[in-house]
Each structure stands twice: as C-alpha cells, then as structure tokens.
C-alpha cells in the first residue's frame with residue numbers, strides 16, 4: 001500500500017496515519033517528525049532547518065527530499081504524512097516511484113475549516129515518553145497519576161497562533177494546488193475531517209478498503 005495523507009495543519013494526518021498503520025501494517029512516514037528528530041539531534045542540518053520549522057515555514061525542497069527519500073526506498077508499504085507539500089516534491093516522489101516501477105495507490109485529503117484547526121492545534125499535547133498525540137478536549141490522555149498516565153506532556157514550538165497561521169497560509173498557497181494534480185491522476189479521495197476522530201478513521205479505512 002502506498003498512500004499519501006494530505007490536509008491542512010491540524011486536520012489529523014498524524015492521528016489518522018497512526019491508526020492506519022495499526023490496521024494495515026504499512027509504515028507511517030512523517031516528514032514533520034523527521035524534521036523534529038534532526039533538530040533534536042542538534043546536527044548542523046538540524047540547526048539550519050530549525051529556523052524554518054519554528055516559524056512554521058516549509059523546509060527547502062532539496063533538503064526535505066533528501067531526508068525523505070531513504071524511507072521511501074526502505075519500505076514497500078507506506079503512509080506518507082506531510083509529503084509532498086510542493087510541486088517540486090510531488091515530482092520527486094513520482095520520479096522515486098518510477099525508478100522502482102511502482103505507483104501511488106491513493107491520496108486521501110482530510111478537509112476542515114481553518115478556525116477549527118487553530119483550536120485543535122492550540123489544544124494539542126504530546127507525551128514526552130511515548131510520542132503519542134492527544135488533545136486536551138477531543139482526545140484527552142489517561143488520567144494524571146493513573147497507571148497508564150503517559151505524562152509529562154509538551155506543546156510543540158510551532159503550535160503558537162502565529163506559526164499555525166503561517167503553516168495554514170503555506171498549505172493553501174503551495175500544497176492545496178496538488179489536489180488538482182492528483183485528481184487528474186484519478187487517485188484523490190476527500191474525507192470530511194471536521195467529524196470526530198473515530199468517524200474520520202472509519203472514512204479513511206473505507207477509502208483504503210479496510211473498513212469492517
């Protein structure tokens with residue numbers, strides 16, 4: 001299975017990709033996570049890309065393509081989350097697939113309103129220990145002090161209102177036009193991501209033929 005999960009920031013790409021990975025066994029490749037790991041490792045590259053990431057700007061194409069390609073080559077079956085985000089990246093992905101004689105199965109676009117997305121991202125919390133993503137209201141973590149308590153939690157540095165607005169602007173300007181590109185290929189499926197998490201999961205699983 002080779003699927004792209006596309007959608008504006010906060011639409012739930014990471015949330016749904018994790019569920020899809022669980023159900024199908026395909027590898028979840030999340031470029032935002034690759035970027036954050038590189039920054040955490042404090043490499044020269046990490047320092048360079050931190051400036052972009054903290055402001056909510058896209059990392060330059062040649063850097064993100066070089067970072068992502070090895071993961072595409074290593075895995076036969078994947079769910080791509082956060083890539084491609086520009087025409088250049090979409091072309092690079094096509095070339096990488098052509099090189100191995102394979103094709104994309106599907107591009108699933110998660111759609112929701114910007115105002116709802118800002119609210120979601122402001123309430124996002126991530127467990128430092130497990131990396132699991134929660135929402136203070138829509139997907140609260142297990143109770144504090146309980147056996148399953150995965151705290152402490154962190155808020156992402158780019159989850160400030162200013163960086164969120166920047167990320168949404170860049171999505172509408174640079175990434176959203178890719179919908180036409182994939183629509184022409186006949187592999188675009190749109191899912192209403194304003195519904196609650198489980199309902200969206202059902203729609204996503206239906207799209208890939210894994211609903212029960």
Ligand code: AP5
Nearest residue numbers: 009010011012013014015031032053059082120124135138
């Ligand atoms: P990245 O990590 O990909 O950030 P993003 O695009 O801003 O996406 P998010 O992770 O914020 O949103 P999501 O859709 O995954 O939402 P989530 O499931 O967490 O990228 C970070 C940075 O890396 C970029 O800004 C850029 O600098 C760089 N980068 C990455 N890829 C790049 C590329 N290809 N090119 C260039 N640069 C790149 O959900 C959000 C919250 O909402 C959670 O709290 C969740 O619990 C909650 N939630 C989810 N679904 C629902 C629902 N249905 N109802 C209610 N709440 C929900």
